[in-house]
Amino acid sequence: MGSSITKQQVQHVAKLANLQLSEEELELYTKQIKDIVGYVEQLDKVKVDGVKPTYQTLDGMVNVWREDEVGMSLSQNEALSQAKRIVDGYFVAAPALRLPLPLIKSGRRGVASAEFGRTSEFFQSKNSGLSENKYNAILTEVDEKGAVGHKDLFLTKGVRSSAGSNVLREYLPQYSSTVVELLEKAGFKTKYKLNCDAWAHGSSGENSDFGSTKNPWNEEFTPGGSSSGSAAAVAAGLVDVATGTDTGGSIRLPASFCNLVGLKSTYGALSRYGIVAMASSLDSPGVIGKSVREVKKVFKVMAGKDERDATSLDSVKRPGLVLTRPGIIRIGIPKEYFDKGIDLEVRQAVMTAVKILEKNGFKIQEISLPNSKYGIAVYYLVQTTEVSSNLGRYDGIRYGFGRESFGAEAKRRIMLGTFASSAGYSAKFFEKAAKVRTLIIQDFEKAFNSSADGVDVILGPVSSTPPFKLGEKANDPLTMYLSDILTVSVNLAGLPALALPCGFSKHNLPIGMQLIGPRWSENLLFDVGEVYQSLTKWHTKKPQV
Ligand code: GLN
Numbered sequence: 001m002g003s004s005i006t007k008q009q010v011q012h013v014a015k016l017a018n019l020q021l022s023e024e025e026l027e028l029y030t031k032q033i034k035d036i037v038g039y040v041e042q043l044d045k046v047k048v049d050g051v052k053p054t055y056q057t058l059d060g061m062v063n064v065w066r067e068d069e070v071g072m073s074l075s076q077n078e079a080l081s082q083a084k085r086i087v088d089g090y091f092v093a094a095p096a097l098r099l100p101l102p103l104i105k106s107g108r109r110g111v112a113s114a115e116f117g118r119t120s121e122f123f124q125s126k127n128s129g130l131s132e133n134k135y136n137a138i139l140t141e142v143d144e145k146g147a148v149g150h151k152d153l154f155l156t157k158g159v160r161s162s163a164g165s166n167v168l169r170e171y172l173p174q175y176s177s178t179v180v181e182l183l184e185k186a187g188f189k190t191k192y193k194l195n196c197d198a199w200a201h202g203s204s205g206e207n208s209d210f211g212s213t214k215n216p217w218n219e220e221f222t223p224g225g226s227s228s229g230s231a232a233a234v235a236a237g238l239v240d241v242a243t244g245t246d247t248g249g250s251i252r253l254p255a256s257f258c259n260l261v262g263l264k265s266t267y268g269a270l271s272r273y274g275i276v277a278m279a280s281s282l283d284s285p286g287v288i289g290k291s292v293r294e295v296k297k298v299f300k301v302m303a304g305k306d307e308r309d310a311t312s313l314d315s316v317k318r319p320g321l322v323l324t325r326p327g328i329i330r331i332g333i334p335k336e337y338f339d340k341g342i343d344l345e346v347r348q349a350v351m352t353a354v355k356i357l358e359k360n361g362f363k364i365q366e367i368s369l370p371n372s373k374y375g376i377a378v379y380y381l382v383q384t385t386e387v388s389s390n391l392g393r394y395d396g397i398r399y400g401f402g403r404e405s406f407g408a409e410a411k412r413r414i415m416l417g418t419f420a421s422s423a424g425y426s427a428k429f430f431e432k433a434a435k436v437r438t439l440i441i442q443d444f445e446k447a448f449n450s451s452a453d454g455v456d457v458i459l460g461p462v463s464s465t466p467p468f469k470l471g472e473k474a475n476d477p478l479t480m481y482l483s484d485i486l487t488v489s490v491n492l493a494g495l496p497a498l499a500l501p502c503g504f505s506k507h508n509l510p511i512g513m514q515l516i517g518p519r520w521s522e523n524l525l526f527d528v529g530e531v532y533q534s535l536t537k538w539h540t541k542k543p544q545v
Pocket of ligand 1: 201245247249250251
């Protein structure tokens, strides 16, 4: 099996996942899934005897589920006894779709309060009508005076929240996500909902069902994904800061492609409540801004335990390793992050940053993360398995439109994840990946150990190349997946990482580096980042827009 996966097997998986495929789609997916499965089979050779699988990274988690108990259920009459309205023996519920769009202002652009039947028109007129939206970063305007933009994965009460997907193109949430609420309480106004790869699947923004976002540094290039609109909107000066989510690099990659600072928080530091789930054991919300100081400020507003997300913990109050003397901070440089697969310009820019830090008192030390080379294989098994489960709820009944409205990337991931966790294959794929995930985590633990050879922070590039062109990788999923080779391990381990600008390519495109710390070390990352930004000017450069 595996790389010899057949059309019949793909057909079977599609059926399990409740997806209808045309003959043409079946052909294409069989080939693509074969390539991906062939790639992840490299895990076959990894020895995991005695290694425990990792399913989540939060410390102190307890299982609150009880065993299923078979018992009597309510009778129909009892079930209906509390209903406000009953028709033919059914509850009548308020429609979640086809409500007016009260908070979407049309203002001077003349799009009347669009009703749902006209949403696609609404999108078109918005996209072509907004002059400042030439990057296709904005999906919905909320408040013209606002300052923050939210990736369209964040639910905003009464304002369409599409997750970049046609499935939710008319979805009006009844509540806002916790982080949106916290920001609004602190005085931030929501100005725009921002474009992203559908369901946050992607590295380039090209998987958005509403068109690709362009990079303000050069419109022929991708701004990175999946928080593509968040980065483009901040870079173009449309908002001061924007939220994003990072499941495998989706904050750090766009931040680095747009010369911005992006924080991927420790898993559990920010509530995931009210954010459309991609892969639940990896999803980390965060923020993109122009400087470390700004990102730090916004993070502190958003962070903290939320009763509505059992995986959130108090983080801001945790003692970070606050930087007092740079001389005591040891920075680890993983040799695997600088090998021959890394573009020369990227390597040079990041190494120059390392030298600057060294000259200013930081201790630099080479380290090794030997299992990071399996990061993509592990990630594409764990993540797709969780994706297939999370996207199961979009059945056209409870939320949004039916499963035929999923785009190609979502379908591919649903099928891959369904396959990787299906009876007969889960031991070889999903369970194996969960064990190699443990090895990846152990590499980090070893690097961050407190003895003499341990380091406080790890530094490396965010991407192995400078920004790539729109269209360059769009038809080759595996090549696109490999753009995340330097970011996914951090998510598998639940660590925080801060991406920040460190140079430009000869084509005047931004290059970024990332600082990675142990869990809950955001304060330390901010400190090191602020020192670096006080010594360099990269983050002050802006695109000509
Ligand atoms: N590019 C990665 C993917 O497509 C990461 C996505 C993310 O972090 N949301 O899975």
